[in-house]
Amino acid sequence: xxxxxxxxxxxxxxxxxxxxxxxxxxxxxxxxxxxxxxxxxxxxxxxxxxxxxxxxxxxxxxxxxxxxxxxxxxxxxxxxxxxxxxxxxxxxxxxxxxxxxxxxxxxxxxxxxxxxxxxxxxxxxxxxxxxxxxxxxxxxxxxxxxxxxxxxxxxxxxxxxxxxxxxxxxxxxxxxxxxxxxxxxxxxxxxxxxxxxxxxxxxxxxxxxxxxxxxxxxxxxxxxxxxxxxxxxxxxxxxxxxxxxxxxxxxxxxxxxxxxxxxxxxxxxxxxxxxxxxxxxxxxxxxxxxxxxxxxxxxxxxxxxxxxxxxxxxxxxxxxxxxxxxxxxxxxxxxxxxxxxxxxxxxxxxxxxxxxxxxxxxxxxxxxxxxxxxxxxxxxxxxxxxxxxx
Numbered sequence: 001x002x003x004x005x006x007x008x009x010x011x012x013x014x015x016x017x018x019x020x021x022x023x024x025x026x027x028x029x030x031x032x033x034x035x036x037x038x039x040x041x042x043x044x045x046x047x048x049x050x051x052x053x054x055x056x057x058x059x060x061x062x063x064x065x066x067x068x069x070x071x072x073x074x075x076x077x078x079x080x081x082x083x084x085x086x087x088x089x090x091x092x093x094x095x096x097x098x099x100x101x102x103x104x105x106x107x108x109x110x111x112x113x114x115x116x117x118x119x120x121x122x123x124x125x126x127x128x129x130x131x132x133x134x135x136x137x138x139x140x141x142x143x144x145x146x147x148x149x150x151x152x153x154x155x156x157x158x159x160x161x162x163x164x165x166x167x168x169x170x171x172x173x174x175x176x177x178x179x180x181x182x183x184x185x186x187x188x189x190x191x192x193x194x195x196x197x198x199x200x201x202x203x204x205x206x207x208x209x210x211x212x213x214x215x216x217x218x219x220x221x222x223x224x225x226x227x228x229x230x231x232x233x234x235x236x237x238x239x240x241x242x243x244x245x246x247x248x249x250x251x252x253x254x255x256x257x258x259x260x261x262x263x264x265x266x267x268x269x270x271x272x273x274x275x276x277x278x279x280x281x282x283x284x285x286x287x288x289x290x291x292x293x294x295x296x297x298x299x300x301x302x303x304x305x306x307x308x309x310x311x312x313x314x315x316x317x318x319x320x321x322x323x324x325x326x327x328x329x330x331x332x333x334x335x336x337x338x339x340x341x342x343x344x345x346x347x348x349x350x351x352x353x354x355x356x357x358x359x360x361x362x363x364x365x366x367x368x369x370x371x372x373x374x375x376x377x378x379x380x381x382x383x384x385x386x387x388x389x390x
Contacts, residue, residue: 002062002324004153004162006097006131007034007055007363012365013372013385014055014108016355017197021053029355030348031153035097037062037160047166052227054196058134060164065171067158076150079161080111083148089121091140091147093203095131096162099152102130111150128280134167143167149380168193179249182217182244188218190287190330194383195223198285198328201355201387208282209233211320213313215268218245220285221262222252232262233281234271242266270312276320284317287330290381297380299334303343306332311346314388318349326353333373333382340386344369 002269007014018036020161021026025038042376046059047138063079066072080092092111096102108124114124125132125140125147132149142164149164176192183189199220204210206228213222215234224232236242242264249261267275268287288310291302310331317327327350334341354361354370361370368386 002037002039002160002162003044003046003059004031004062004097004151004160005036005056005059005334007036008057008231010055010365010372010374011036012360012363013197013358013374014053014056015360017053017055017200019355020192020203021200023203023364027153030360031155031160032098035153037153037155038384047325049130050166050335052196053200054191056168056192058137058164058167060166061160062153064161065158066161069104069107069159070106072116072152072159074162075112076107076111077159079163080115080150083119083130083163086171088146090115091123091125093125093137093142093147093149094125094152095149096154097131097151098152098159100154100159103152119140119267128339129153133171137164137167143248148258159193176222176252179250180217180219182247183308184241184244186219190219192219192223194330194385195220196227198330198385199227199229201385202285202326202328203324204229204283206230209277209280210283210285211235211272211281211282212286213246213263213267213272213289214286214319215269216241217370218248218262220246220287220337221245221264222270224248224285225252225258225260225262226256230260232260234262235265235267235272235275237268239266270316272316273319273322278319281348282325283324284321284325284327284329285356286328287383288313288332290330290332290383291334297334299336299341303334303341307343307345310343314347314350318390323390327386327388327390329388331373331386333367333375335375335380336380340367340373340382342369342371347388350390353387355387355390362375 027039112124141147151162153160209231211233211237215236219233372385
């Protein structure tokens with residue numbers, strides 16, 4: 001059966017995460033820029049799945065397809081009819097993804113009229129955008145027994161029709177981001193969604209040991225807890241960072257009633273071999289220090305310093321990683337005008353991994369070394385998300 005996933009603001013990174021989490025998925029195809037359709041051999045619980053991935057805004061199941069837009073009304077009615085309540089008013093919405101543009105408004109109006117002709121009280125939920133946001137879907141109860149969103153996805157010359165079965169838990173993610181009791185805005189804050197993505201890109205198993213040697217305020221550690229990892233270690237050269245992580249870990253553990261908590265240490269990421277045995281760690285997942293965040297940045301000074309620091313760290317990671325173990329890092333990516341400058345690290349013994357299909361590896365939203373660019377338009381320092389395998 002086919003499922004669709006509406007990807008976040010960094011679609012290729014989101015797609016790579018989903019392909020990492022669903023390694024048996026077949027026939028991945030992008031509809032437009034931000035909708036992914038996959039064929040799965042088994043059904044999945046979409047609401048639960050969306051709690052475990054950071055890169056999908058909403059998702060659902062493909063129900064049918066049409067060869068021309070004139071079929072949209074009849075097929076749309078047939079699909080939505082599967083979800084009609086026994087009594088009461090029914091609400092529906094329509095979103096369009098793909099290069100063919102939005103479905104004409106007449107389709108929504110005609111669907112509404114056809115239901116009314118059948119004696120069904122019906123409300124069509126609309127938005128200024130051609131797609132309904134997760135907030136609109138939730139506020140209008142389009143995931144309840146009295147509502148549903150119809151999704152049209154164009155791929156090549158074919159239009160698929162699906163229904164949304166779940167949206168990203170945006171309220172919970174916001175609380176985990178902005179509600180954390182220990183925050184350090186000066187050193188930068190890793191969004192929980194990005195932490196989820198990075199952990200999933202490591203493809204570590206739930207009983208593997210994963211390590212964040214730049215734990216900061218503990219976002220990767222707490223997201224790993226929520227994803228069900230049992231052997232989570234964190235360290236930082238800053239005593240304050242370790243203390244902040246302890247506070248946030250206790251907050252998450254209490255909030256979600258989690259019994260297993262990470263092991264924390266104050267340690268230098270350049271000498272982790274003093275703490276861990278050779279071939280003992282399955283994955284290193286971390287956001288490193290991104291360099292100065294304010295004022296004028298002297299790249300000629302900053303970049304060589306960071307190159308040396310993180311090349312030394314990679315040598316230490318290599319010693320403690322298991323064979324085929326992975327390192328997933330958020331590295332600084334410096335922007336000057338339209339030009340990006342990445343760090344030039346020594347990757348001795350590692351190879352760069354990218355889970356995307358080969359036909360997507362030459363996209364402009366990847367770096368020349370086929371790693372992911374993460375950031376907003378107004379930023380000076382972006383993040384480069386890189387996956388390395390021993």
